[in-house]
Amino acid sequence: xxxxxxxxxxxxxxxxxxxxxxxxxxxxxxxxxxxxxxxxxxxxxxxxxxxxxxxxxxxxxxxxxxxxxxxxxxxxxxxxxxxxxxxxxxxxxxxxxxxxxxxxxxxxxxxxxxxxxxxxxxxxxxxxxxxxxxxxxxxxxxxxxxxxxxxxxxxxxxxxxxxxxxxxxxxxxxxxxxxxxxxxxxxxxxxxxxxxxxxxxxxxxxxxxxxxxxxxxxxxxxxxxxxxxxxxxxxxxxxxxxxxxxxxxxx
Amino acid sequence: xxxxxxxxxxxxxxxxxxxxxxxxxxxxxxxxxxxxxxxxxxxxxxxxxxxxxxxxxxxxxxxxxxxxxxxxxxxxxxxxxxxxxxxxxxxxxxxxxxxxxxxxxxxxxxxxxxxxxxxxxxxxxxxxxxxxxxxxxxxxxxxxxxxxxxxxxxxxxxxxxxxxxxxxxxxxxxxxxxxxxxxxxxxxxxxxxxxxxxxxxxxxxxxxxxxxxxxxxxxxxxxxxxxxxxxxxxxxxxxxxxxxxxxxxxxxxxxxxxxxxxxxxxxxxxxxxxxxxxxxxxxxxxxxxxxxxxxxxxxxxxxxxxxxxxxxxxxxxxxxxxxxxxxxxxxxxxxxxxxxxxxxxxxxxxxxxxxxxxxxxxxxxxxxxxxxxxxxxxxxxxxxxxxxxxxxxxxxxxxxxxxxxxxxxxxxxxxxxxxxxxxxxx
Numbered sequence: 111x112x113x114x115x116x117x118x119x120x121x122x123x124x125x126x127x128x129x130x131x132x133x134x135x136x137x138x139x140x141x142x143x144x145x146x147x148x149x150x151x152x153x154x155x156x157x158x159x160x161x162x163x164x165x166x167x168x169x170x171x172x173x174x175x176x177x178x179x180x181x182x183x184x185x186x187x188x189x190x191x192x193x194x195x196x197x198x199x200x201x202x203x204x205x206x207x208x209x210x211x212x213x214x215x216x217x218x219x220x221x222x223x224x225x226x227x228x229x230x231x232x233x234x235x236x237x238x239x240x241x242x243x244x245x246x247x248x249x250x251x252x253x254x255x256x257x258x259x260x261x262x263x264x265x266x267x268x269x270x271x272x273x274x275x276x277x278x279x280x281x282x283x284x285x286x287x288x289x290x291x292x293x294x295x296x297x298x299x300x301x302x303x304x305x306x307x308x309x310x311x312x313x314x315x316x317x318x319x320x321x322x323x324x325x326x327x328x329x330x331x332x333x334x335x336x337x338x339x340x341x342x343x344x345x346x347x348x349x350x351x352x353x354x355x356x357x358x359x360x361x
Numbered sequence: 362x363x364x365x366x367x368x369x370x371x372x373x374x375x376x377x378x379x380x381x382x383x384x385x386x387x388x389x390x391x392x393x394x395x396x397x398x399x400x401x402x403x404x405x406x407x408x409x410x411x412x413x414x415x416x417x418x419x420x421x422x423x424x425x426x427x428x429x430x431x432x433x434x435x436x437x438x439x440x441x442x443x444x445x446x447x448x449x450x451x452x453x454x455x456x457x458x459x460x461x462x463x464x465x466x467x468x469x470x471x472x473x474x475x476x477x478x479x480x481x482x483x484x485x486x487x488x489x490x491x492x493x494x495x496x497x498x499x500x501x502x503x504x505x506x507x508x509x510x511x512x513x514x515x516x517x518x519x520x521x522x523x524x525x526x527x528x529x530x531x532x533x534x535x536x537x538x539x540x541x542x543x544x545x546x547x548x549x550x551x552x553x554x555x556x557x558x559x560x561x562x563x564x565x566x567x568x569x570x571x572x573x574x575x576x577x578x579x580x581x582x583x584x585x586x587x588x589x590x591x592x593x594x595x596x597x598x599x600x601x602x603x604x605x606x607x608x609x610x611x612x613x614x615x616x617x618x619x620x621x622x623x624x625x626x627x628x629x630x631x632x633x634x635x636x637x638x639x640x641x642x643x644x645x646x647x648x649x650x651x652x653x654x655x656x657x658x659x660x661x662x663x664x665x666x667x668x669x670x671x672x673x674x675x676x677x678x679x680x681x682x683x684x685x686x687x688x689x690x691x692x693x694x695x696x697x698x699x700x701x702x703x704x705x706x707x708x709x710x711x712x713x714x715x716x717x718x719x720x721x722x723x724x725x726x727x728x729x730x731x732x733x734x735x736x737x738x739x740x741x742x743x744x745x746x747x748x749x750x751x752x753x754x755x756x757x758x759x760x761x762x763x764x765x766x767x768x769x770x771x772x773x774x775x776x777x778x779x780x781x782x783x784x785x786x787x
Contacts, residue, residue, distance in 0.1 A: 160742050163734070188744035200739040204757025213753065218744035270743060
């Protein structure tokens with residue numbers, strides 16, 4: 111599904127290298143987790159994959175089902191099936207949540223050569239998905255993320271994911287700012303979307319999210335590289351001993 | 362004080378190019394306005410009130426040429442059931458207009474008010490314009506009162522079932538139209554006045570609106586898309602107790618538009634909202650000048666002006682709230698914002714508050730900025746192409762102003778026009 115090879119990235123504005131040769135392969139149907147200390151490059155990886163400005167790829171490649179992601183505009187990456195659940199979902203006053211969702215769904219369908227979804231089909235689909243995530247009708251009517259609590263914003267991200275049905279989902283610290291109940295709700299939303307044709311890359315600081323979203327593979331990222339990969343037990347090791355031991359071992 | 366020579370010369374040259382109409386019962390008002398005009402002189406580039414907008418083409422004796430616009434599109438408000446009053450190059454066209462009879466309203470051509478022994482409009486013509494000349498002179502409005510060739514007098518006595526639509530059409534590439542309307546809304550009465558259409562190559566329009574206690578008036582105006590026109594408009598509104606005035610203007614294109622709103626809240630518990638949304642490209646120049654005077658207790662005023670500017674377009678906002686002594690519990694709000702779609706466009710704003718009462722809540726804000734890159738990326742990351750995402754954010758920026766239009770269907774028509782403009786300017 112997602113193939114990242116020897117990816118080197120620096121900031122456009124200053125000569126600061128952030129990713130220093132990331133190699134990662136995520137197969138369809140699997141859930142991979144990336145953990146790592148602050149500043150290790152986890153969020154940068156998610157931004158570079160989704161096409162945010164401000165980064166320069168100096169070496170390496172990233173493909174989604176064989177297609178070169180790095181050569182695409184952000185909207186083309188989305189239409190190709192990539193989805194980033196933002197660490198900080200953006201508030202957009204004046205743009206209604208429903209208008210936003212419908213515009214996004216139809217733009218992606220158009221890009222793939224599909225017909226637009228009828229207003230009633232769309233509404234039905236959104237309402238069903240929203241109900242599962244305990245998002246009430248009032249939230250759907252409001253402007254995108256405006257006046258939403260931290261938990262509501264994250265649930266709104268998962269709602270977008272559910273409605274857009276991407277192939278490759280990247281969750282960037284989706285657990286940050288969530289209480290235990292909200293985290294459970296978000297995890298349930300993600301788990302409901304797990305299937306053989308879809309893959310997840312879960313970026314997190316803490317093991318506790320991985321109690322709810324069980325990963326197949328856990329990677330440890332440090333100083334712009336993936337330094338260790340393993341099974342779910344790796345996350346527990348981090349939880350108990352911190353990153354210190356692992357990093358020392360790698361050194 | 363004598364006028365500077367250059368100003369006096371320019372003023373007399375303009376007056377010489379005009380003829381004082383046979384004013385009948387409005388003659389005295391016209392002559393008084395002409396005297397006011399001579400005293401003030403027409404605006405010049407050194408006048409503080411015209412610092413951001415060059416008045417030259419509005420003042421020169423002949424109207425600059427402007428091409429006739431034919432978009433082939435249905436005009437704004439066309440889909441609505443309304444009473445149509447049509448003016449061609451500033452002259453009433455009875456053939457093209459509907460029957461002016463409607464329950465709850467009396468409509469007469471200004472020419473006809475003098476044929477009656479008693480007519481309410483005789484006392485109103487020129488009165489609010491004259492009041493509006495202090496503390497800031499508005500010479501183009503005085504010129505209008507003196508020389509207006511046509512216009513209507515609208516008296517709202519009930520709740521007419523349809524809006525009254527003043528429709529302007531442009532047929533002569535050098536037309537110089539001067540129209541003067543007077544409106545009186547009686548106690549408890551309520552109506553909607555719509556205005557649209559390219560009026561003339563150069564358009565000077567004045568509307569005086571007197572709203573009695575508990576009366577209410579909604580005004581929605583659409584200016585454009587005739588880009589080459591020049592327009593100077595004035596609306597003078599006086600509000601009585603518990604009355605309401607809500608005015609919204611959409612402006613699409615125009616090399617020069619100056620819209621002045623002069624509002625006086627004279628009765629307690631009155632509400633006045635003036636709002637505008639404009640979009641302009643290239644040599645577009647749009648000026649909103651607003652002066653709201655609070656002279657009664659517990660009144661609310663609200664100014665919401667949003668401008669989208671690109672390719673070197675210029676937007677101007679001069680807005681003032683004056684709270685007089687004793688106008689306690691005033692609630693005044695003013696926001697003026699521009700969205701600059703490139704580095705060449707500019708927004709010039711002069712927000713002002715002048716307050717002589719001690720128990721008031723007044724706020725004002727003015728901003729100018731570019732499209733929010735973070736929001737743009739968020740939309741694109743969900744698959745919305747850059748152009749579509751930019752348009753979505755642009756409409757969102759204008760939304761607060763468009764929300765001032767109470768009628769949902771009319772507001773939807775306005776949004777559709779804005780969307781169409783954005784899709785034409787990519």
